[in-house]
Amino acid sequence: MQEALTIGQLAARxxxxxxxxxxxxRLGLIRxxxxxGNQRRYHRSELRRVAFIRIAQQxxxxxxxxxxxxxxxPASRTPTAEDWAQLSTAWREGLTEKIRLITRLRDDLDGCIGCGCLSLRRCSLYNPGDQLANEGPGPRLTVPHPHRPSG
Amino acid sequence: MQEALTIGQLAARxxxxxxxxxxxxRLGLIRxxxxxGNQRRYHRSELRRVAFIRIAQQxxxxxxxxxxxxxxxPASRTPTAEDWAQLSTAWREGLTEKIRLITRLRDDLDGCIGCGCLSLRRCSLYNPGDQLANEGPGPRLTVPHPHRPSG
DNA sequence: CCTTGAGTTGAACCTCGCTTCAACTTGCAG
DNA sequence: CTGCAAGTTGAAGCGAGGTTCAACTCAAGG
Structure with missing residues (x-):
């Protein structure tokens, strides 16, 4: 097995x-x-896991x-493929939601912030159908908090 | 001015x-x-700023x-519209990059992790053109670290 | 006026995602 | 076999992004 990576090599790669x-x-994300002599040797597949981790973090x-x-x-062997399908679906939804958020952000930039008036005094006139422009009494944001205990 | 919001109202909304x-x-994100009697009163436009902040954080x-x-x-008055255009463009690129990352992540889920084999032993056969599958000696990831001092 | 809930401050504390340090061991090149 | 870079551990520290607390003030109803 000349394919095993030292921690330094995995780090560099x-x-x-x-x-x-x-x-x-320690968190159980990789193994x-x-x-x-107790030194770590990584299978090359861990490189892919790390890549996945970093991208998700981003x-x-x-x-x-x-x-x-x-x-x-696949902690054991057989991956119980249907469970993974469910997992994948769950993540898909979350990721799709993220894309929705980013798009909204980008639209805000282009449509309102991009024009220099974040104050909405004029932008609301230009964006009548804008969800976020709805600042009268009524429904509010439901964006979950990233750093809250019970968010 | 019955439009000013107390901190509690802005929080609730x-x-x-x-x-x-x-x-x-304190960080200068809102004002x-x-x-x-020294209590905060928010202009309704701050609600939009907060929404923007929360979405970007997400x-x-x-x-x-x-x-x-x-x-x-618009700290002062005139927004120097061309500067905002540049800002907007810069963010657009960053956001587009995020979308790319999310898509890549989703593809990973569907294409490789979704099938239950993160180990790549078989997946590399199924994803010959996959960038991340390139685990031999060569180029490496360039995803910036979110929590690193000089990342 | 009095009460009471909402607001004020600064300081301390918390979790997350690491990095740094000290003290020690491995492993490989010469 | 020596030397030295690279690895090991646990504990402490750090910056971000807040929450909690104590002690106090404000604002509005009765």
Whole structure:
């Protein structure tokens, strides 16, 4: 097995610091074999897991959520393919929602902030159908809080 | 001016805790007028700013980046519309990149993780053109780290 | 006036996602 | 076999993004 990676190699290849990789391992996000001298040796497939982790983080997914997703994977052998389909579907919805949010953000930029008037005094005239422009008494935002205990 | 909002009202309407709103103010993300008795009174347009902040956070943008964007806005009067156009463009690129990442993530889920084999032993056969499957010696990830000092 | 709920401040504290440090061990090149 | 970079651990520290607390003030109804 000349394919095993040291932590330094995985770090270099993934762009993630060794300390972060150890941290991920403690959280159960990735795993490593050990040499006789207790040093970590990574299967090359871990590189893919790390890539997945980093990308998910970039779009605002917490390590805990990522672990949940990763936990439901081939820990044993047979992947119970239907469970994964459900997992995949759940994530798909979340990701689609993220895309919706980003698009909304971008539209805000272009439509209102982009024109220099965040104050809405004039923008509301220009964006009659805008959801966010609805600032009278009524429904409110339902965007979940990323850093709240019981959010 | 019956349109001014108390902090409690803004909190209720935006779904953001009063403590968070004060925190945002300290960071210069939002602003408030004061009553004679020193209490905050928010213009209704702040609701839109808060919405913007929350949405941006959801997709992994830091408060500091958000402030930078918001700072370049009608602090004085004339918005120097061309500067905003540049700002808007810069954000557009970042957001487009986020969408790319999310799509990649979703494809990973559907194409490889979704099938239950994150190990790539079989997936690489099914995804010959996959960028992330390139795990031999060569180029590596360039996804920036969200929580690193000099990332 | 008095009460009471909402608001004020600063300081302390919390979780997340790491990094840094100290003290020590492995593993490989020469 | 030596030397030294690279690895190991646990504990402490850090920055972001807030929450909680104590002590106090404001605002509106009765």
């Amino acid at each position: 993934s762009g993630v610091a060794p300390s972060a990789l150890r941290y991920y391992e 490593a074999d050990r040499t006789g 779009v605002g997914v917490s390590l805990d959520e990522i672990r949940s997703a990763l936990d439901s994977l | 935006s779904g953001v805790a009063p403590s968070a709103l004060r925190y945002y103010e 408030a007028d004061r009553t004679g 997709v992994g943008v830091s408060l500091d980046e958000i402030r930078s964007a918001l700072d370049s806005l």
